Amino acid sequence: MPSTQSPPLSDVLNVAETYVEPIVELTTRLSEVPAPTNDEALRAAAVREELEQLGYEDVTEDELHNVTGRIAGTDSSLCLLLAGHIDTVFPSDVNLTVTREGDVLHGPGVGDNTVSVASVAMVGRALRDLGIVPAVDIVVTGNVGEEGLGDLRGMRAVVDALPNLGGAIAVEGHSLGRITHRAVGSRRLRVTVIGPGGHSWGQAGLPSAIHHLARIVARLDAIPLTDDPKTSFNAGIFQGGISVNTIAPEAVAVLDMRSTSAKALAGLVSEVERVLAMPAPDGIDVDVDVVGDRPAGELPADRGLVPVATSVLRELGFDVAYDTSSTDANIPISRGIPAICIGLTTGGNVHRVDEYINISPLAKGFAQLLLTATRSADAIATGQL
Numbered sequence: 494m495p496s497t498q499s500p501p502l503s504d505v506l507n508v509a510e511t512y513v514e515p516i517v518e519l520t521t522r523l524s525e526v527p528a529p530t531n532d533e534a535l536r537a538a539a540v541r542e543e544l545e546q547l548g549y550e551d552v553t554e555d556e557l558h559n560v561t562g563r564i565a566g567t568d569s570s571l572c573l574l575l576a577g578h579i580d581t582v583f584p585s586d587v588n589l590t591v592t593r594e595g596d597v598l599h600g601p602g603v604g605d606n607t608v609s610v611a612s613v614a615m616v617g618r619a620l621r622d623l624g625i626v627p628a629v630d631i632v633v634t635g636n637v638g639e640e641g642l643g644d645l646r647g648m649r650a651v652v653d654a655l656p657n658l659g660g661a662i663a664v665e666g667h668s669l670g671r672i673t674h675r676a677v678g679s680r681r682l683r684v685t686v687i688g689p690g691g692h693s694w695g696q697a698g699l700p701s702a703i704h705h706l707a708r709i710v711a712r713l714d715a716i717p718l719t720d721d722p723k724t725s726f727n728a729g730i731f732q733g734g735i736s737v738n739t740i741a742p743e744a745v746a747v748l749d750m751r752s753t754s755a756k757a758l759a760g761l762v763s764e765v766e767r768v769l770a771m772p773a774p775d776g777i778d779v780d781v782d783v784v785g786d787r788p789a790g791e792l793p794a795d796r797g798l799v800p801v802a803t804s805v806l807r808e809l810g811f812d813v814a815y816d817t818s819s820t821d822a823n824i825p826i827s828r829g830i831p832a833i834c835i836g837l838t839t840g841g842n843v844h845r846v847d848e849y850i851n852i853s854p855l856a857k858g859f860a861q862l863l864l865t866a867t868r869s870a871d872a873i874a875t876g877q878l
């Protein structure tokens with residue numbers, strides 16, 4: 494009976510407590526291996542070695558450097574995915590030394606997202622300690638490509654490779670007590686305008702790349718946006734020109750469009766594309782490159798994995814908050830697969846070199862992960878999602 498496979502809360506809390514130090518130790522070791530987005534091979538190798546030592550079956554690394562391992566469940570026809578992204582926003586030359594001061598662990602990327610990678614890696618051994626065989630297979634991954642312009646390409650490939658995926662839990666180190674179930678989708682475009690250039694007086698009247706790009710941005714800014722679903726447009730970068738008395742030969746803008754609704758995002762994107770396709774003056778060329786594409790989506794809060802994760806957090810004494818965000822859960826959510834993103838501990842200074850996490854909340858955070866994973870596996874096995 495799959496539903497009998499979920500362990501009692503007190504047992505899980507006791508076991509989770511014994512994993513705090515191993516998780517901190519592994520977080521420290523992995524954090525010190527550089528893993529900037531799109532250059533994750535070194536850390537992937539370290540994660541692969543850990544998963545092999547921790548006794549996972551079928552440890553694999555794909556060509557993107559996503560590492561996965563499998564915990565065999567009672568029923569292997571379906572699986573649950575636990576994902577912690579291994580990439581960070583820090584370039585390879587940043588000092589990644591991790592230090593511990595009492596209950597606080599300091600270091601770039603410790604919370605976003607190495608503590609998640611370490612915790613997800615420990616799930617297999619902790620379930621064995623508890624004598625639990627999950628109701629369906631649990632696949633754990635340290636995946637690439639979550640930050641910056643990584644475009645969730647790691648999670649996309651991991652989900653593509655799991656046709657029998659019944660649910661997914663992405664894990665982020667900070668924000669314990671929060672459940673993300675709405676996926677903010679985004680589309681990012683780089684618009685490059687090229688013109689003839691020339692002297693601003695001698696060749697006055699020739700078309701300027703800056704003037705043309707400014708007209709484009711003004712038109713884009715006039716596109717009406719909806720509040721519900723929330724939809725946004727931003728021209729975040731605007732560069733161009735070479736001197737005050739030169740007609741600008743080049744100008745570049747990078748645009749960001751977002752929405753929680755796939756339909757609203759598609760509508761906004763087509764409006765933007767319509768403006769960008771408008772005729773330009775003679776001598777002006779407009780080039781558009783897609784530099785980011787993350788799918789939007791929303792699953793009902795009263796179904797799927799949200800009620801499972803909510804009851805676990807409440808039993809552990811948390812007030813639950815629900816989030817809308819862009820995480821690795823975007824990929825399964827956009828495909829209609831039950832998915833959420835949960836946290837593990839508290840901390841601060843995310844995406845800064847002085848990032849830190851608090852160590853003691855990890856006991857409950859890891860207990861939450863174990864309980865949410867086993868109960869989600871039960872729910873997948875019994876078709877309750």
Ligand SMILES: [Zn+2]
Pocket residue numbers: 578605606639665
């Ligand atoms: Zn993250």
